[in-house]
Amino acid sequence: MTKIFFSEDHEYVRIDGAIGTVGISDYAQKALGDVVYVELPKIGDKLVQGGQAGVVESVKSASEVYSPVSGEVFEINTALTGDPAQINQDPLGKGWFYKIKISNENELAALKNETAYNAYIQSL
């Protein structure tokens, strides 16, 4: 059973036990436009919740990606480097950025579930 949570900065983390898969939401990819470049964290990086995890750039602009949870990165989606358009095509699937060993599950309380996130983006 996996669950997905979103930050107000429009990153998501899909939870599977103590493992989180991180990416940006469909709303975020639409707002960004065509992604042409992505910088991912390195395997072994220890990220903190709300801290910088990478960079995603569209033709228009560069945006920092913040980690929705703290933990250690153990896998990155290297396919994005050659084909960053996957972030636009399938943000919640093939467009994932990195997988992280979550160090503090209590942090999830600071995030929104899918229903709350959908209500949040409606309000923007």
Next chain:
Amino acid sequence: MENAVQKTPPEHLKTPLWALHKEMGGKMVGFAGYDMPVQYDGMGVLKEHLHVRSAAGLFDVSHMGQALLTAAADPAVFLEKIVPGDIVGLEPWKTRYTVLLNDDGGIIDDLMVTRWNDKTLFLIVNAACKDKDFAYIQKKIGGQVKLHYLADRALLALQGPKAESVLTRLLPVAAGMKFMTATKVTYEGHELYLSRSGYSGEDGYEISVPSSFAPAFAKKLLGYSEVKWIGLGARDSLRLEAGLCLYGHDLDEQTTPIEANLKWVIQKRRREEGGFCGAEKILGQLKNNPRRLRVGIKPEGRAPMREGTELLSADGKKIGIITSGGFGPSVDGPVAMGYVETAFAATGTRLQALLRGVLRPCEVAALPFIKPNYRKD
């Protein structure tokens, strides 16, 4: 994520085509005081950019300032006091790119000047600069010329390799025109000012249309399958690939046309005679090279280097800054331009750019990044 979401404050002005942009999925943002489309639903910057390079794109540039400059004698004689281009020698129905200069030779704005006849010039200036420009022209030469701001006209640009075949269906006169020439034409009872010009690196036209007729005229053009609306996002990536300057970024009041690598805007007679604002400084730089120069910058790898990125020499000394940069969809990679110390301005000079705390290699590149498609013959 940051910068992903921008909202438009309500006080922005609207062009006569605003409702049509909204109706056709324009994503509106604030630009130069106007609520303008940055891209359109179902397209986006990348597709819009490539569409212009392969077919025809329609741009709403009605936010730009259109004005007539008239005088009892030739207004060009007076305009030449504040621009370095040869305007007196500009033949009727020819268009020239020039710059408005302050007393120090700095660029107040870049603009297009078209001669209509021996007593009338038609000017198109940047949206963000129009109030400043018109006040400056008034202050400097207002005693000798009259400036008529054409507030009731919209401006459309149709750009791309299919622009000629499309526009010719409505305006047959468009077919024979050469790059940087102009004409007046009446269409369905409305007077249009047509020039073969643009700012995308492609062949195309700019068409001044009475505001009340602009939506109907735009719809006619959009009715052809080759034509799509193009937003400000692609306008920027197109002009960057074409090596064209964006005022307020690549040009400003502290920058001379020589530093901006625009010495070609100063024709021979003006170089010999001078007689324009800042001529001493500008002609001096023409002889002895300025301290810095605008150049193209090609980043190595895929990471875009954007405005404000510092440029360093191979041995780590700060020697310049990027003033426009991003991703070039036709180049299929990052492209940029900026200012470097003159000793580092030669094409092929290896430099480094400080990107998010990391030095990355780049090199000075010839501009433009794409082969322009202007109709010169």
